[in-house]
Amino acid sequence: MVNFNFxxxxxxxxxxxxxxxxxxxxxxxxxxxxxxxxxxxxxxFWVLPKENPDELKAKLEKLQTDEFKVVKVETEKxxxxxxxxxxxxxxxxxxxxxxxxxxxxxxxxxxxDCFEYDILFTRRYLIDKNIIPFNLYNIExxxxxxxxxxxxxxxxxxxxxxxxxxxxxxxxxxDIETYNPTALIDPKxxxxxxxxxxxxxxxxxxxxxxxxxxxxxxxDSEAELxxxxxxxxADKKPDIxxxxxxxxxxxxxxxxxxxxxxxxxxxxxxxxxxxxxxxxSTSCTIAGICHLDVYRFIRSVLRTAIKGGSFSLDSxxxxxxxxxKEDVDVNNLATDWDNDTNLEMYAQYNLQDSKxxxxxxxxxxxxxxxxxxxxxxxLSDTHRMGLSQLVEWFLLKQAPDFNEIAPNRxxxxxxxxxxxxxxxxxxxxxxxxxxxxxxxxxxxxxxxxTIVASHNISVGTLNCxxxxxxxxxxxxxxxxxxxxxxxxxxxVMEDLIERRMRVKEIIKQKGESPFLYARQMSxxxxxxxxxxxxxxxxxxxxxxxxxQAITAYSRHHIKKVIEDxxxxxxxxxxxxxxxxxxxxxKKTKDEAxxxxxxxxxxxxxxxxxxxxxxxxxxxxxxxxxxGAGAKKRYALLDDKGKINxxxxxxxxxxxxxxxxxxxxxxxxxxLSGEGDDKALNYAKNIIKELDDHTIPKEKVIIKTxxxxxxxxxxxxxxxxxxxxxxxxxxxxxxxxxxxSYVVCKGKGVIRDKAKLPEECSxxxxxxxxxxxxxxxxxxxxxxxxxxxxxxxLLDKGxxxxxxxxx
DNA sequence: GCAGTACGGGG
DNA sequence: GTGTACGTACTGC
Numbered sequence: 001m002v003n004f005n006f007x008x009x010x011x012x013x014x015x016x017x018x019x020x021x022x023x024x025x026x027x028x029x030x031x032x033x034x035x036x037x038x039x040x041x042x043x044x045f046w047v048l049p050k051e052n053p054d055e056l057k058a059k060l061e062k063l064q065t066d067e068f069k070v071v072k073v074e075t076e077k078x079x080x081x082x083x084x085x086x087x088x089x090x091x092x093x094x095x096x097x098x099x100x101x102x103x104x105x106x107x108x109x110x111x112x113d114c115f116e117y118d119i120l121f122t123r124r125y126l127i128d129k130n131i132i133p134f135n136l137y138n139i140e141x142x143x144x145x146x147x148x149x150x151x152x153x154x155x156x157x158x159x160x161x162x163x164x165x166x167x168x169x170x171x172x173x174x175d176i177e178t179y180n181p182t183a184l185i186d187p188k189x190x191x192x193x194x195x196x197x198x199x200x201x202x203x204x205x206x207x208x209x210x211x212x213x214x215x216x217x218x219x220d221s222e223a224e225l226x227x228x229x230x231x232x233x234a235d236k237k238p239d240i241x242x243x244x245x246x247x248x249x250x251x252x253x254x255x256x257x258x259x260x261x262x263x264x265x266x267x268x269x270x271x272x273x274x275x276x277x278x279x280x281s282t283s284c285t286i287a288g289i290c291h292l293d294v295y296r297f298i299r300s301v302l303r304t305a306i307k308g309g310s311f312s313l314d315s316x317x318x319x320x321x322x323x324x325k326e327d328v329d330v331n332n333l334a335t336d337w338d339n340d341t342n343l344e345m346y347a348q349y350n351l352q353d354s355k356x357x358x359x360x361x362x363x364x365x366x367x368x369x370x371x372x373x374x375x376x377x378x379l380s381d382t383h384r385m386g387l388s389q390l391v392e393w394f395l396l397k398q399a400p401d402f403n404e405i406a407p408n409r410x411x412x413x414x415x416x417x418x419x420x421x422x423x424x425x426x427x428x429x430x431x432x433x434x435x436x437x438x439x440x441x442x443x444x445x446x447x448x449x450t451i452v453a454s455h456n457i458s459v460g461t462l463n464c465x466x467x468x469x470x471x472x473x474x475x476x477x478x479x480x481x482x483x484x485x486x487x488x489x490x491x492v493m494e495d496l497i498e499r500r501m502r503v504k505e506i507i508k509q510k511g512e513s514p515f516l517y518a519r520q521m522s523x524x525x526x527x528x529x530x531x532x533x534x535x536x537x538x539x540x541x542x543x544x545x546x547x548q549a550i551t552a553y554s555r556h557h558i559k560k561v562i563e564d565x566x567x568x569x570x571x572x573x574x575x576x577x578x579x580x581x582x583x584x585x586k587k588t589k590d591e592a593x594x595x596x597x598x599x600x601x602x603x604x605x606x607x608x609x610x611x612x613x614x615x616x617x618x619x620x621x622x623x624x625x626x627g628a629g630a631k632k633r634y635a636l637l638d639d640k641g642k643i644n645x646x647x648x649x650x651x652x653x654x655x656x657x658x659x660x661x662x663x664x665x666x667x668x669x670x671l672s673g674e675g676d677d678k679a680l681n682y683a684k685n686i687i688k689e690l691d692d693h694t695i696p697k698e699k700v701i702i703k704t705x706x707x708x709x710x711x712x713x714x715x716x717x718x719x720x721x722x723x724x725x726x727x728x729x730x731x732x733x734x735x736x737x738x739x740s741y742v743v744c745k746g747k748g749v750i751r752d753k754a755k756l757p758e759e760c761s762x763x764x765x766x767x768x769x770x771x772x773x774x775x776x777x778x779x780x781x782x783x784x785x786x787x788x789x790x791x792x793l794l795d796k797g798x799x800x801x802x803x804x805x806x
Numbered sequence: 807g808c809a810g811t812a813c814g815g816g817g
Numbered sequence: 818g819t820g821t822a823c824g825t826a827c828t829g830c
Binding site: 013043045092095096097098099100102116117118119120121122123124275277282386715716717718749750751 | 818819820821822823827828829830
Binding site: 175176177178179180183184185190243244245246247248249250253295296299310311312313330331333334704705706708713714715717719 | 809810811812813814815816817
């Protein structure tokens with residue numbers, strides 16, 4: 001018997017001799033990578049009997065076929081949605097028998113329902129044993145022999161430790177560059193030219209042509225490059241191997257090339273091969289090593305925190321690291337590779353991408369670590385989860401502490417039904433379009449979470465039997481919540497809010513650290529996701545009435561603030577859900593702050609109104625339809641002179657550069673007080689330049705991606721028409737390729753007028769199209785505020801030509 | 807207005 | 818594998 005301290009990192013399961021074993025990989029506190037084998041955990045699920053539990057128990061105990069077997073049945077008192085019942089805990093021989101047994105018995109007369117039959121075996125184990133990845137455990141184990149790259153121990157006991165020591169994972173980032181003679185990405189045809197790896201005190205670029213980069217290692221062929229990559233991963237033994245978009249690009253690409261050379265990509269610590277997901281949205285996994293796709297985490301969890309709108313490595317790095325990619329046009333790589341030119345430059349570009357990925361992983365690790373600790377699943381699982389999934393697994397993790405059995409995931413028809421139901425959202429006070437000066441913003445801190453906690457909103461407290469005469473939810477006569485007993489969801493919510501308040505208190509006293517910041521952010525993120533979760537059609541704990549009650553309470557509270565503000569002669573100009581914009585008019589900033597303090601004395605429980613800030617100017621635009629102020633579309637000038645644009649046309653790839661530039665410039669002119677005439681003239685001038693064709697065609701190119709084979713399209717969009725033209729000219733086209741085109745003069749629908757950029761000159765583009773469909777739409781509603789009509793945007797010279805469009 | 811399709815990230 | 822995205826915006830008809 002041996003005893004040591006251990007940080008779990010990853011978990012796997014395997015069936016050996018018709019028994020399911022669990023393999024917990026990780027690192028000892030001495031830094032050795034090892035594997036623990038658990039042989040005594042049995043798969044199970046829950047059955048709720050209809051009336052006669054003993055009869056059902058006896059029948060289940062005898063259930064056995066060639067395919068599956070029930071090995072044990074236990075009776076246990078558990079709660080389901082806060083109501084106690086007698087449940088049967090049904091153990092099966094193997095994990096895969098669980099769904100089989102469930103399918104066999106679900107229509108039995110004695111069975112009312114089955115629960116928790118779709119929780120993956122490895123996740124079930126982590127939750128039940130309360131094993132939290134990256135926490136330190138004391139292990140009693142016995143040395144055993146298993147096929148693998150690391151030492152193996154059979155677990156006898158796993159004990160929690162008091163240690164607050166933080167696990168510091170070894171992280172390696174990687175990135176590939178591929179041969180790209182066409183715009184088409186094709187792993188069947190095109191080789192991997194370089195792989196860069198970057199870690200703490202480690203950097204290397206592997207390539208198979210002469211390269212003068214000081215960190216380059218030259219091998220003889222692409223096949224050797226892949227072997228070398230394998231060897232480095234095996235030698236460096238990282239806990240985390242990360243890439244950027246590597247779930248859907250780097251790893252599938254490497255796998256495809258390895259298959260071509262019949263190289264086994266046995267990166268797993270048990271020599272198992274890299275598992276690539278098929279199609280979009282699936283993950284690539286390596287046994288024993290956490291494959292972290294930094295892009296997935298950013299997209300799924302940090303999406304609201306990224307202001308730039310794009311999740312590209314370059315823009316995310318700029319925003320989070322203040323660093324950027326090398327300024328290299330990777331489109332020339334194939335040509336340069338063929339000519340043996342600039343290869344050192346590409347090696348540096350490759351290395352820089354892996355460095356940025358590494359730096360992002362290190363920077364975001366505290367956040368991911370906090371989520372892992374709250375959710376209690378591996379980083380590999382956690383970092384790919386969306387907010388609803390995080391809430392769901394958080395609840396699944398908490399449920400045993402409340403003796404709760406979780407509801408099932410909804411079936412297709414339930415989802416359809418849920419999707420069709422709608423209810424009123426937050427309160428919106430529509431702004432009158434215009435420009436305002438000296439604006440103050442208030443907002444409720446964590447509005448929905450504090451409502452859930454303060455008003456006891458939970459599936460099990462909804463319309464309880466014990467408080468029938470309690471006051472109903474404002475505006476919802478038939479919805480009220482228990483006043484006597486705190487519900488499951490409000491309990492965990494209150495815990496989240498209070499934990500966050502404690503962390504913030506520590507930050508106040510001891511100063512901020514990345515770790516404390518990450519902890520409070522993660523708590524906030526999770527708490528804020530509950531409301532969306534309760535109203536999400538795919539949720540186990542879906543509750544239409546709870547979701548609806550939350551917004552009803554929010555409307556009630558914000559309307560009260562607006563009323564009070566108006567009474568005190570603040571001018572409310574806009575309000576949406578949890579925020580209120582006021583024009584100070586004759587009032588002062590101090591008076592606004594005092595108003596907030598007074599409001600807080602009246603608010604219940606954990607609810608709180610905050611003074612968000614002061615803005616010298618704010619601009620609201622009208623909607624197309626009503627002419628009233630559009631919600632969530634405004635631009636602010638802050639007291640540092642910076643312009644914040646909210647909710648305006650997000651610029652996608654298929655918008656021309658000229659449209660984006662014009663909109664930004666017009667807003668800047670208006671907010672900085674240079675006057676609407678100047679803004680109008682600016683826009684007019686752009687329109688004139690488009691009409692005169694003095695704007696170069698580069699600024700009017702529209703780019704759209706081809707998603708399938710040419711023959712597979714039922715409807716032919718402009719980019720498909722162009723792709724067909726390219727195909728006829730002998731240019732290879734296929735799925736994934738970005739088609740650039742310019743809408744040119746001519747007759748018919750847009751696809752008839754689209755041309756390849758190189759086939760037209762600055763003179764050929766259709767000014768009318770760009771003026772009417774690209775530039776005017778983005779500026780007209782802004783200028784409308786000042787009474788300027790579309791027609792004013794047009795110079796006399798072009799008036800005739802364009803008048804027919806209005 | 808509906809249905810079908812593309813977007814994202816990567817080279 | 819006790820699994821198979823997702824929410825939004827545009828175009829064509």
